[in-house]
Amino acid sequence: MxxxxxxxxxxxxxxxxxxxSPAFKVKPQAELLAENSYVRLNVEPYGGMIYASWMDRCLSVAGKIVFKQGDTLASKTVNIDEDLLVIPNLAIHMNHEINKNLTYDPQTDLQPLFCGEWEKEGKESCKGILEKKIAASAGIREEDLLGRDLFVYVREKGKLAGADKELMISPxxxxxxxxxxxxxxxxxxxxxxxxxxxxxxxxxxxxxxxxxxxxxxxxxxxxxxxxxxxxxxxxxxxxxxxxxxxxxxxxxxxxxxxxxxxxxxxxxxxxxxxxxxxxxxxxxxxxxxxxxxxxxxxxxxxxxxxxxxxxxxxxxxxxxxxxxxxxxxxxxxxxxxxxxxxxxxxxxxxxxxxxxxxxxxxxxxxxx
Structure with a gap:
């Protein structure tokens, strides 16, 4: 004043x-079992993203959750503070056109890899593993988690670079x-x-x-x-x-x-x-x-x-x-x-x- x-x-x-900022938003029922071995997260683009820049980086999930607290609803921000996800490129040996105007399909090409060795059978067997991570990070019971707005984010920290540290490089x-x-x-x-x-x-x-x-x-x-x-x-x-x-x-x-x-x-x-x-x-x-x-x-x-x-x-x-x-x-x-x-x-x-x-x-x- x-x-x-x-x-x-x-x-x-x-x-x-x-x-x-532009990012991937996590959809409900996000876990997708792929080839009976991998688990990927079902995400969609938020804003005007440069898709290729998200490949092969350490990623994680953060956002807002709403949960039951006694007889009321409460909310808080949550961040899974660990290297959790990656969107791996296809090797150039399998796609010789990768450096020539490659386009990505967000639904098939850009779903982050969450688990690399899922051994339980059935496509529904992986459902809920993200909620377990979120609840543990937030310090609440999994069954109390009722709503969420979650996004995939780049884990890389900002840094100074350049001959005279004149550049600032950061997500x-x-x-x-x-x-x-x-x-x-x-x-x-x-x-x-x-x-x-x-x-x-x-x-x-x-x-x-x-x-x-x-x-x-x-x-x-x-x-x-x-x-x-x-x-x-x-x-x-x-x-x-x-x-x-x-x-x-x-x-x-x-x-x-x-x-x-x-x-x-x-x-x-x-x-x-x-x-x-x-x-x-x-x-x-x-x-x-x-x-x-x-x-x-x-x-x-x-x-x-x-x-x-x-x-x-x-x-x-x-x-x-x-x-x-x-x-x-x-x-x-x-x-x-x-x-x-x-x-x-x-x-x-x-x-x-x-x-x-x-x-x-x-x-x-x-x-x-």
Whole structure:
């Protein structure tokens, strides 16, 4: 909350980012017996995945479960913290075309291997072995487990690489890098005039149209309740919104050294060269003349570099949170991000210096 009296805040300063990343979601009744020897997990793609990047990596399962606790239902997050799964490639000796535009069928080619030597007979004999793992990891009885949202994830830890450790290589940089920067700035800031909000949405990778996504009324409802608590209702609350601003922070495509022709000829972000301001003629990004000027001014005040991104004309790019959430709460906004390579790969690459630039800019944003 701002330092000025509670009811006198000028408006809201909001950052919006998302917590989800493309992955495989685990289906119910997930265990599949294959060739009377192997057990695979039945999964489906969540978001726009680069399938080949998931092959031959150590994987595991994490997510949310709902379970019976006495006469009520309780929920908790769960992570099977061990190398549990792998999606093995077919050897090149058995598929000589594997390096020539190979396509994968998610239902037949991408089901992770769970057990390598299942000896019980019958295709139903393997049912429930994942639930046993989940229940043990959560510290509950297997029969109390009633609901789950589980995902396969890459076990690899993030690391610094490059000649001068200038590269950051990690799963899920899109968009946890911006989540991290937003939260760090939020916690470090001392706002003077504005109520500061760090909003982290789910389900951006599948369109945001869920009750926890940016297309929901969650942000709108939360801001209204804060306004009511401050005694700001009706036209007074609307004046708060008119003096508010949102920074939609979701990573951006950096110029790829192997595919420079895929980038716009004049807007070509590079790693470690600063925050990326994103533009789109079809309004998939919220940046306009006013919000562009606000971001550039904030970068100048923070002493950090910025660069610009547009899709190459004729290329259909992705969308993000800004316009989706702005449709629920009509306030000025800009879309920014940090430059990265291999977006939506199982492991992505970004610049190790850029995250500090975003923290510094957002801290100024929260405080001014």
């Amino acid at each position: 701002p330092e000025r009296p509670f009811g006198e805040a000028a408006g809201f300063h909001i950052t919006a980012s998302h917590s989800d 899920r940089l899109d968009d946890l890098e911006c989540v991290y920067a937003s939260l760090k700035a939020f916690l470090a800031s001392k706002p003077e005039r504005y109520v500061t909000v760090c909003a982290v949405f789910d389900n951006e990778e599948v369109g945001s149209y869920t009750r926890q996504g940016a297309a929901s009324t969650f942000l709108k409802d939360t801001l209204e309740r804060i306004g009511e608590g401050m005694g700001r209702k009706g036209s007074s609350y609307l004046r708060m919104l008119s003096d508010s601003f949102m920074v939609s922070a979701d990573n951006a495509h950096a110029l790829h050294p192997g595919f420079p022709q895929k980038a716009d000829p004049s807007n070509r972000p590079r790693l470690n060269k600063g925050i990326v301001i994103k533009y789109h003629g079809g309004q998939k990004y919220t940046t306009d003349a006013y919000s562009e000027a606000v971001i550039k001014s904030l970068c100048q005040q923070a002493g950090v570099p910025y660069q610009t991104y547009c899709n190459r004309s004729g290329t259909v790019g992705g969308s993000t949170l800004g316009n989706i959430s702005a449709a629920q709460v009509s306030i000025p906004a800009a879309d920014v991000g940090l430059p990265q390579l291999a977006m939506h790969s199982a492991v992505e690459t970004a610049g190790s210096r850029d995250v500090e630039y975003l923290i510094r800019m957002l801290k100024v944003f929260y405080e001014k």
